[in-house]
Amino acid sequence: MNEIRTLIVDDSSVMRKIVERSLRQAGLDLAVVHEAGSGTEGLDLLKAKQVDLIMSDINMPSMDGLEFLRQIRAQNLAPGVPVVMITTESSEEHVKQAILAGAQGYIRKPFTAEQVKERVLPLLNAA
Amino acid sequence: MLFNGVRAAAIARPRVGVKNEMEPTMPVSLRESVELVSDPRNLDASVEEVFQLMLGVSCRRDAGPVVQEQESVTAVVGFGGLLSGACVFSCGASAALKIAGHLTGMEFQEIDDTVKDGIGEICNMLAGAWKGKVPDLAANCGLSVPAPEFQLRHAYRFADTSFAVTIVCDGLQ
Numbered sequence: 001m002n003e004i005r006t007l008i009v010d011d012s013s014v015m016r017k018i019v020e021r022s023l024r025q026a027g028l029d030l031a032v033v034h035e036a037g038s039g040t041e042g043l044d045l046l047k048a049k050q051v052d053l054i055m056s057d058i059n060m061p062s063m064d065g066l067e068f069l070r071q072i073r074a075q076n077l078a079p080g081v082p083v084v085m086i087t088t089e090s091s092e093e094h095v096k097q098a099i100l101a102g103a104q105g106y107i108r109k110p111f112t113a114e115q116v117k118e119r120v121l122p123l124l125n126a127a
Numbered sequence: 128m129l130f131n132g133v134r135a136a137a138i139a140r141p142r143v144g145v146k147n148e149m150e151p152t153m154p155v156s157l158r159e160s161v162e163l164v165s166d167p168r169n170l171d172a173s174v175e176e177v178f179q180l181m182l183g184v185s186c187r188r189d190a191g192p193v194v195q196e197q198e199s200v201t202a203v204v205g206f207g208g209l210l211s212g213a214c215v216f217s218c219g220a221s222a223a224l225k226i227a228g229h230l231t232g233m234e235f236q237e238i239d240d241t242v243k244d245g246i247g248e249i250c251n252m253l254a255g256a257w258k259g260k261v262p263d264l265a266a267n268c269g270l271s272v273p274a275p276e277f278q279l280r281h282a283y284r285f286a287d288t289s290f291a292v293t294i295v296c297d298g299l300q
Contacts, residue, residue: 012244012247012248012251013240013241013244014227014230014231014241014244014245014248015248017231018181018230018231018248021232059251087255088251088252088254088255088256088258088259089255090255090259091259108255108259109181109251109252109255110176110177110180110181110252110256111180112180
């Protein structure tokens, strides 16, 4: 898939850059990278911009990643766009919660570009 | 001392997803996991994993004290739920600059917000990796049991740089 438009949501600007770098290392041709520091900012961006992929942290202040995901689905923003959660939480329960909220992928921090590739590329190919 | 205020706020809020009907059954105590929680190899493995995967450097535990510098950076990530405590990451300015440099691929001359943000993320990943090695903690639910404070503090080294990681718990019984 060429020229991916991506939204990366994380309260850490460093982690947003690391996620972007990992996506590029995974071979994705990122045409546009939108960044949001919270779920609220992410929702605002999705109302104004079209994206092909959403990568979101879970533990964030004000609106966490799961609520962000629920709001995306509830407001029918970015229909059909795969959402991958990236988090330090690794329990089955957290994965279950993310899937129930509508996530298609789950990446545990710390991660490698190879793991990002394995989780993200199939989703983009299927979209 | 510079303090990472963003991550310090984690002390005041549980780092767990929104509670819902999927909340698992709460273990009564960490009694069966005490050995896992206090096993220093879990902390060593967590540090090695985070530094290898995110910084691409090999890191080992160092017996010696962390080199003290006038300027330092400390990040704190709190544990809430079954275990109450915190993961504290502290290092001197030179180590912080190197760690942030490896993490981001950028070069830093001074301790700015990006460096502090990077150290906060390292602390966050260390806390998550360490917690994830104890199944009861990975599920992260339950009540803490009052107990004497427990602390694991180790110094680590990579190349010519050293830093310390401390796990502080107030409910280990």
